[in-house]
Amino acid sequence: MLPAVALAGLTVACGASGNGSGSGTASSSAAAAVPSPVKDDKLAALVPDAVKADGKIVVGQDQTYPPNEFVDNGTVTGFDVDLGNAIGEKLGVKMEYQNAAFSGILAGLGSGQYELAMSSFTINAERLQTVDMVSYYSAGTSLGVLKGNPDGITLDNLCGKNVAVQQGTVQVDDVTKRSDDCTKAGKPAINVQQFQAQTDVNLQLTTKRSQAMLADSPVVDYAVKQTGDAVEVVGQPYDTAPYGIALKKDQGSYSQAIQGAVQALIDDGTYGKILAKWGLSTSGAITKSEINPAS
Known part of the structure; x- marks a missing residue:
């Protein structure tokens, strides 16, 4: 491990x-x-x-x-x-x-x-x-946040939030579409933070420079375990x-x-x-x- x-x-x-x-x-x-x-x-x-x-x-x-x-x-x-x-x-x-x-x-x-x-x-x-x-x-895709979800993050309120994803993944397309939906509704765009390595995505969240991250469900589950529950999953995986x-x-x-x-x-x-x-x-x-x- x-x-x-x-x-x-x-x-x-x-x-x-x-x-x-x-x-x-x-x-x-x-x-x-x-x-x-x-x-x-x-x-x-x-x-x-x-x-x-x-x-x-x-x-x-x-x-x-x-x-x-x-x-x-x-x-x-x-x-x-x-x-x-x-x-x-x-x-x-x-x-x-x-x-x-x-x-x-x-x-x-x-x-x-x-x-x-x-x-x-x-x-x-x-x-x-x-x-x-x-x-x-x-x-599927899972939404990861800091333990206790201090910002009250859900998939429905990501507008204006800092969300970390890895370059080239399906999560980039997902969060980009969500951001477009935000602006069409007159809300602030999602600040999509893309990183080449998933290690950087995790670090971005755990050091509180991002409020959430999106990644494959088994990967977010593993991050929860490896951080000693410093990260938690919000909701259920989607787009399986x-x-x-x-x-x-x-x-x-x-x-x-x-x-x-x-x-x-x-x-x-x-x-x-x-x-x-x-x-x-x-x-x-x-x-x-x-x-x-x-x-």
């Missing part, structure tokens, strides 16, 4: 640059808690030769988003990392995680810098125009949608290999054990992985 030392070290959204220290596989202690799947030769045969030629899949990831992906003592870990490693074992390849700014990962996938992107990407129509996506979890593993389009059976591996892990119970390890709500678990599900 992420050490609960400095609030600056907490993260709750998708997008941070790094020095590469997050590249690698999950720590041995983390890996020990997850069963090792057996390679599926039929699924492995679906991975294009160009992808598996070096025995690994290079994964683009923003490692500032616990519990999904983050760096602990110099090693990348989290739900997406454990699930990604399990997918790799099913396909007979290793997963190499490269840290990047969230907003640039899909562009890097398109340019060939990455062979897969797994970083809590919400599946939506806009993203499906440029990449294929394999569903693996379902999450599936997370997707992103792949460059027109790669033949590659997306089928990834989808088949996810489904196999769901069916054999490995998926459920990974969710339990990271304390993710069973309400976000899926029973069927799909390629490009309707958004």
Whole structure:
């Protein structure tokens, strides 16, 4: 787990640059808690030769988003990392995680810098125009505030408030629309504070420079735990949608290999054990992985 030392070290959204220290596989202690799947030769045969030629899949990831992906003592870990490693074992390849700014990962996938992107990407129509996506979890957006909600923040009174979000996330579109609605109603706009790293979003709230933050529901829940309840959630998650593993389009059976591996892990119970390890709500678990599900 992420050490609960400095609030600056907490993260709750998708997008941070790094020095590469997050590249690698999950720590041995983390890996020990997850069963090792057996390679599926039929699924492995679906991975294009160009992808598996070096025995690994290079994964683009923003490692500032616990519990999904983050760096602990110099090693990348989290739900997406454990699930990604399990997918790799099913396909007979290793997963190499490269840290990047969230907003640039899909562009890097398109340019060939990455062979897969797994970083809590919400599946939506806009993203499906440029990449294929394999569903693996379902999450909504949550509103986080300081303990006790001193400013009485709700989703209905954000006009004129300082709200922190991470660049490139669906929460940016959400809060921008809400701000437009404010001005159309003759109210002050929301002061939308965008940050490249979710760690900065969390810090912005805990140091009282923002009055609220919006991020994916599992990430806000984790921030509550890691801050010792200095942060609290207001209301229920909304706009629930599936997370997707992103792949460059027109790669033949590659997306089928990834989808088949996810489904196999769901069916054999490995998926459920990974969710339990990271304390993710069973309400976000899926029973069927799909390629490009309707958004």
